[in-house]
Amino acid sequence: MAINPKKHEMPTQEPQVRAHNFNEVALGYTAQIAVEEAKRCLNCKNKPCVSGCPVNVNIPDFITKIKEGDFEGAYSVINKTSSLPAVCGRVCPQETQCESKCTLGIKFEPVGIGRLERFAADWHNEHTKDKAQIPPSNGHRVAVVGSGPSGLTCAGDLAKKGYKVTVYEALHTAGGVLVYGIPEFRLPKAIVAKEVETLKELGVDIEPNVIIGKTLTIDELFEMGYEAVFVGSGAGLPNFMNIPGEAYKGVYSANEFLTRSNLMKAYLDDPQTPIMKGGKVAVVGGGNVAMDAARTALRLGAEKVYIVYRRSMDELPARREEVEHAQEEGIDFRILCNPVEILGYNNESDPRDPKNGFVKGIRCIKMELGEPDASGRRRPVAVAGSEFDLDVDVVIMSIGTSPNPLIKSTTKGLEVNRWGGIIVNEDGLTSREGVYAGGDAVTGAATVISAMGAGKTAAKAIDEYLSKR
Amino acid sequence: MYKIVRKKVLNPTVTQMEIDAPLVAKKAKPGQFIILRVDEAGERIPLTVAGCNPDEGTVKIIFQVVGATTELLNHKEAGEYIQDFAGPLGVATHTDGIKNVCIVGGGVGCAIAMPVAQEFHRLGAKVTSIIGFRNKDLLILEDEFKACSDKLIVMTDDGSYARQGNVTVPLKEMLEAGEKFDMIITIGPLVMMKYVTLTAKPFDVPVTVSMNPIMIDGTGMCGGCRITLVQDGKRVTKFACVDGPDFNGYEIDFDEAMSRGRMYSDFERHAHQAACNLFKKA
Numbered sequence: 001m002a003i004n005p006k007k008h009e010m011p012t013q014e015p016q017v018r019a020h021n022f023n024e025v026a027l028g029y030t031a032q033i034a035v036e037e038a039k040r041c042l043n044c045k046n047k048p049c050v051s052g053c054p055v056n057v058n059i060p061d062f063i064t065k066i067k068e069g070d071f072e073g074a075y076s077v078i079n080k081t082s083s084l085p086a087v088c089g090r091v092c093p094q095e096t097q098c099e100s101k102c103t104l105g106i107k108f109e110p111v112g113i114g115r116l117e118r119f120a121a122d123w124h125n126e127h128t129k130d131k132a133q134i135p136p137s138n139g140h141r142v143a144v145v146g147s148g149p150s151g152l153t154c155a156g157d158l159a160k161k162g163y164k165v166t167v168y169e170a171l172h173t174a175g176g177v178l179v180y181g182i183p184e185f186r187l188p189k190a191i192v193a194k195e196v197e198t199l200k201e202l203g204v205d206i207e208p209n210v211i212i213g214k215t216l217t218i219d220e221l222f223e224m225g226y227e228a229v230f231v232g233s234g235a236g237l238p239n240f241m242n243i244p245g246e247a248y249k250g251v252y253s254a255n256e257f258l259t260r261s262n263l264m265k266a267y268l269d270d271p272q273t274p275i276m277k278g279g280k281v282a283v284v285g286g287g288n289v290a291m292d293a294a295r296t297a298l299r300l301g302a303e304k305v306y307i308v309y310r311r312s313m314d315e316l317p318a319r320r321e322e323v324e325h326a327q328e329e330g331i332d333f334r335i336l337c338n339p340v341e342i343l344g345y346n347n348e349s350d351p352r353d354p355k356n357g358f359v360k361g362i363r364c365i366k367m368e369l370g371e372p373d374a375s376g377r378r379r380p381v382a383v384a385g386s387e388f389d390l391d392v393d394v395v396i397m398s399i400g401t402s403p404n405p406l407i408k409s410t411t412k413g414l415e416v417n418r419w420g421g422i423i424v425n426e427d428g429l430t431s432r433e434g435v436y437a438g439g440d441a442v443t444g445a446a447t448v449i450s451a452m453g454a455g456k457t458a459a460k461a462i463d464e465y466l467s468k469r
Numbered sequence: 470m471y472k473i474v475r476k477k478v479l480n481p482t483v484t485q486m487e488i489d490a491p492l493v494a495k496k497a498k499p500g501q502f503i504i505l506r507v508d509e510a511g512e513r514i515p516l517t518v519a520g521c522n523p524d525e526g527t528v529k530i531i532f533q534v535v536g537a538t539t540e541l542l543n544h545k546e547a548g549e550y551i552q553d554f555a556g557p558l559g560v561a562t563h564t565d566g567i568k569n570v571c572i573v574g575g576g577v578g579c580a581i582a583m584p585v586a587q588e589f590h591r592l593g594a595k596v597t598s599i600i601g602f603r604n605k606d607l608l609i610l611e612d613e614f615k616a617c618s619d620k621l622i623v624m625t626d627d628g629s630y631a632r633q634g635n636v637t638v639p640l641k642e643m644l645e646a647g648e649k650f651d652m653i654i655t656i657g658p659l660v661m662m663k664y665v666t667l668t669a670k671p672f673d674v675p676v677t678v679s680m681n682p683i684m685i686d687g688t689g690m691c692g693g694c695r696i697t698l699v700q701d702g703k704r705v706t707k708f709a710c711v712d713g714p715d716f717n718g719y720e721i722d723f724d725e726a727m728s729r730g731r732m733y734s735d736f737e738r739h740a741h742q743a744a745c746n747l748f749k750k751a
Contacts, residue, residue, distance in 0.1 A: 170688045172506055172513070172553040180690075209555035211688055215492050238692040240706055247697055247725050249732040256691035264512060264685065272537060273512040273685070274736040354735075357728035404689045405711055 005108035008037045010115055015328040019298050022184045022267055025325055026090070029112075031071070034119040038066040040104060041111045048101035049113060054453030055082050055153070059098055059113055066116055075124035078117060083156030083199070084149065084452065086125060086191045089118025091182060092449045093319045125194055132201040138162035140466045143226040145212040145407070148176020149448045150232035150439030152199060153455030154462075159202040161463055166226070167204060170211040173263065176234055177440075178448070180263040181255070181289065183296050186322075189262075213406030218414070218435060227469070228434045228462045231422060232455060235440035236404030240397055241284070245342030250276055250359035254285070254293040254398035261296050276394050280304040282362045284339055285398030286316040289445075291323065293396045294331050305331050306390060310338040310367050310380045336380065337364040340387065342395055361389045400445050407441075419444060428458030436462055471505075471554040474527050476547045479609040482534050483577055484543050485519065491526030493518075493556045499584040500562030500679065500715055503528065504687040506553040507541045514538050515684045517581040517656075517714070518557060528554075531580030531609075537740035544748060558687050559714045562677070564588060567651045569595045571643070572618075573636050573665050575657025576602060581679060582656040583610050583617075590617035597650070598622070599639055601661070605630035636661065637668040644672040652677060655718065659727045666718035676718030680709045682730060696729075697722040 011027040012018070018025050029037065041063040049059040057078050065074035078085045094100075094114035102110030140163050144151045147169040155165045173179050175192040200206065210216060212233070221229050238253030240246050252260075257275070260266040264273035281297040283290050286309035294305045307326070309316060312335050316323055327333065343361040347353035366386035369378035403420040415423045415431040421444055422437040424430050430437050438454025440446060472489040479485050493503060502517045520529040534543045545551060562585050570589050574582030579600045589596050598614045601624040608630055614621050622639045623631035632639070640653070655665040656679040666676045682694040689711035696713075698705045698720040707713065 170555065171686060172555070180686075209553050210492065211555060211558065214558055214688075215496060215556065234690075236689050237708055237711070238690075240692070240695075242706070246706070247695070247722075247729060249729060253692040256685060256693040259685050259691050265510070272510055272740065274733040274740075357731075406689060 003040055003104070003108065007040075007109045007112040007115070008033050010112075012325075015325075015330070018185065019329040022299055024188055025185050028122055029115055029119045031119075031123070034066055034071075034116060035069065037112050037116060038063045041067070042103055044103045048103060049098040049111075052098040052101035054097070054449050055456050057081050057098075057117070062120060063111065063113070063116055066120060071120055071123040072128060074116075074120040075128075078120055081456075082452070083153045084195050085117055086121035087149070087178060087187060087195060088449055088452070089114055089121050090187050090191075093447060095320055097449065125191070132198055134201070134203040135160055135162045137164060140164065141166070141226050142228045142230065142462060142466075143168065143221045144230045144232065145218075146170070146176055146232040146234055146439075146441075147174040147196070147206060148232055148234050148439060148451065149178060150451035150455035150458075151176065151230065152195065153452040154230045154232065154438070154459045155204045156199050156202065157456055157459035158462060159199065159204045163463075163466075165204045167206045168210040168212050168216070169206060169208045170233075171263065172208050174206050174208065176232075180259045181292070182448075183258065183262055183292050184267070185295065185299065186292065211406065213410045218407065218411045218432070222434070227466055228436065230428075230455070230458050230462065231407060231430070231435065231437040231441055232439045232451065233404055233407055233441045235401035235445045236420075237402050238397065239400045239402060241339060241399065243339060243341055245344055245359075246397070248342055248344040248359045249357050250393055251342055251395045251397065254283070254289045254396050255401065257293050257396050258289070258296060261300065267296070267300060275300065277301045278303065279393030280306075280391060281394040281396065282306045282308050282339075282390055282392045283396045283398055284308045285400075286311070286318060287398065287400075287445075288318045288322055290398035291318045291326050293398050295326055295329060297394065297396065298329060298331065302394075306392070307331055307333045308337050308339060308362070308364060308390075309333070309335050311377065312336055312369060315377050334364070334390070336367040336369075338367050338380065338382065339363065339395075340365050343389065359393055359395055361391050362395055363387055363389050401440070403441055403444065411435075426457075427461035428454060429461060434465070470550040470552065472550050473545055473547050474525075476545075479531065480607050482607070483531060483580070483609055484534070485529060485531045485580075486542075487522070487527040487529050488551065488554055489526060490528050490554045490556075493554065494521040494523045494526045494528050497521045497528060497557035498561030499588040500581075501557035501559045502687070502714060503530065503554060503556030504558065504684070505530075505542075505551055505555075507538060507545070508552050511541070511552060512538050513553075513685055513687065515558070515681070515687050515710075517679070517681070518584065519580045520584050520587075528556075531577065533577040535741070536737045537744035540741060540744040540748070555687075558710060560712070562588070562654065562679075562715055564592055564594075567594055569649065569651050571597045571599065571640065571648075571650045571653045573640060573653060573655040573657070574598070574600045575636060575655075575661040576607065577609070578657030578661075578679075579610050579614070582654070583613050585654055585656070586614060587617045595619050597643070597648075599624065599636045601625070601636040601657070602630075603627065635664070637664050640665065641668050644669065644674065650674050655679070659723055659730065662718065663723040666721075666723075670719065677715050678718040678721060680714045680716055680721070680726065682709050682726065683732065684710055686710075696726050
């Protein structure tokens with residue numbers, strides 16, 4: 001039988017419909033499509049896909065189970081190495097990881113590994129009501145700082161080995177960036193809540209409203225009897241461009257805009273937390289977070305949404321699928337453009353004009369690509385005299401973050417690099433004995449799966465460290 | 470969930486509560502703040518700590534009913550619970566080397582100024598307090614300030630109690646009379662803090678202001694609380710939640726901060742009205 005050269009399409013909501021609701025865009029494979037897609041896997045001996053996965057999911061094994069119709073079996077294979085399969089199946093950049101190594105991908109489109117992972121996880125969540133069993137205790141206690149992807153992964157792996165784990169979360173809800181950052185239409189919050197529930201069934205305690213570095217320090221965690229600490233406190237303060245006008249009302253960081261909409265539910269009809277809805281919106285940046293902010297603004301009722309990005313389409317760091325979805329929904333990509341100033345409303349004849357101090361536009365300059373820079377990408381250079389204005393009411397800055405200062409400033413002997421990222425060795429060990437770290441707190445803004453990989457590595461190292469004691 | 474242990478009405482719009490939060494009570498220092506949510510759907514609001522009792526495990530907050538969230542909070546009674554209470558956040562007020570301090574509080578800002586005054590008093594500094602209110606009915610914490618101040622001056626805008634006028638009037642008089650404060654610490658409405666700073670400037674006295682911008686997470690993640698400082702002619706962005714809330718008054722761009730503070734004033738007015746209507750119906 002000839003192999004279908006193309007992946008089975010992911011059923012999605014129609015772009016014109018989904019641009020006005022917060023329901024999930026991708027609807028997931030049916031059982032029939034999943035089995036058909038699974039049959040495309042060549043089950044090759046050297047399994048290159050596994051090496052492309054930061055948490056080394058045994059991909060050919062779980063795909064074989066799907067092929068055989070054993071969907072729960074497929075979930076069990078994934079669950080052995082990944083604590084958050086329903087999350088990864090949705091937000092991993094598979095095209096640059098597992099799927100980029102797929103043998104089938106040399107000639108055709110690779111197997112839809114991410115879509116199959118999501119299918120297996122969703123099938124399990126829908127059909128299996130058995131609670132996870134608390135493994136026998138080994139008597140050791142570990143504290144995890146932050147309940148984002150790295151913290152949850154580390155906690156899950158350690159709990160499965162019999163450790164008593166407490167996760168401390170600064171916000172009121174567990175999930176970190178999975179709940180405050182990634183929008184409902186890409187990752188429904190019920191899915192995150194389900195994954196957190198599974199960890200609780202494994203005996204993991206989650207303590208919200210505790211800010212490590214403030215409410216408790218790392219040293220106090222050791223005094224309380226924890227024998228090791230994993231720091232997965234995530235990305236911190238948002239970066240701004242330091243151009244004139246960034247203090248006008250209507251300029252948000254992507255973190256603030258997304259937190260208001262996602263965590264604080266400002267997208268609901270009668271929210272208690274306000275957000276500026278409607279009008280025209282410019283999102284500055286080209287990563288996944290920028291795509292999330294732009295598509296959120298659209299769903300909140302914006303009449304026009306621009307992405308302003310200084311390089312070309314080829315250099316957009318966002319996942320291909322997110323860019324395509326954004327384009328289908330009508331987001332206007334203004335590439336090779338860089339903001340130089342944000343323009344504000346200022347009625348000089350009436351200082352009490354309520355519009356005073358609000359954004360009215362963004363001034364950009366056109367860019368062209370010059371010689372390659374240190375990252376290997378061609379460096380964008382401003383074209384002199386090419387400034388132009390876009391009329392907008394809201395500007396969302398999505399140009400990265402710098403690590404949160406709260407833990408490093410209260411933890412003696414914890415070394416950080418010149419950007420403030422915590423320094424770790426290949427096992428995730430910091431400069432302090434028993435203190436491990438991973439995720440954005442170490443690398444700066446990166447992906448959910450790389451954070452999970454770091455949580456996994458640290459869990460293994462913590463297990464080795466405490467087993468020897 | 471966090472229990473409201475005690476509740477006391479200080480004036481028609483200002484309420485004091487003591488909340489059971491042992492971890493916060495153990496750590497909170499004057500000048501720091503907490504973030505709370507009243508209920509499951511509630512917004513996160515920052516409130517500066519007005520005192521704490523580490524032995525009992527309670528934290529004191531004092532708030533003015535200005536919007537929907539404070540309205541909801543004000544309808545909770547002792548024995549009831551609020552959903553979330555996290556802290557302490559922000560950097561505590563610096564007290565090192567200050568032997569002669571002037572505390573200038575305005576309105577509900579006096580609730581935040583009080584623990585700062587008490588801390589300096591405890592450390593043995595000479596404390597001069599100037600507290601101002603719109604009128605006699607809004608006066609709060611006079612006895613508490615009297616107990617921790619070497620000198621206390623009460624001002625009302627309309628003269629209905631004590632001396633009439635702005636807090637800057639007695640401040641200027643003292644500075645002109647040659648009083649050598651090591652530091653002036655001012656907490657209250659932005660416009661008051663701006664004029665306290667301008668009053669002190671000709672006398673070259675350092676001024677610390679306590680900023681209270683709009684916040685969401687309060688932990689250094691969203692950047693909504695950013696303010697602009699002017700340092701050596703350069704404009705620098707700082708975040709009140711992790712870099713503050715105390716800043717050098719001479720560096721703050723007050724006009725920008727005032728404008729940003731009004732970003733959601735329409736929304737807030739409507740939300741407060743809706744919350745009030747809800748309670749009227751009930």
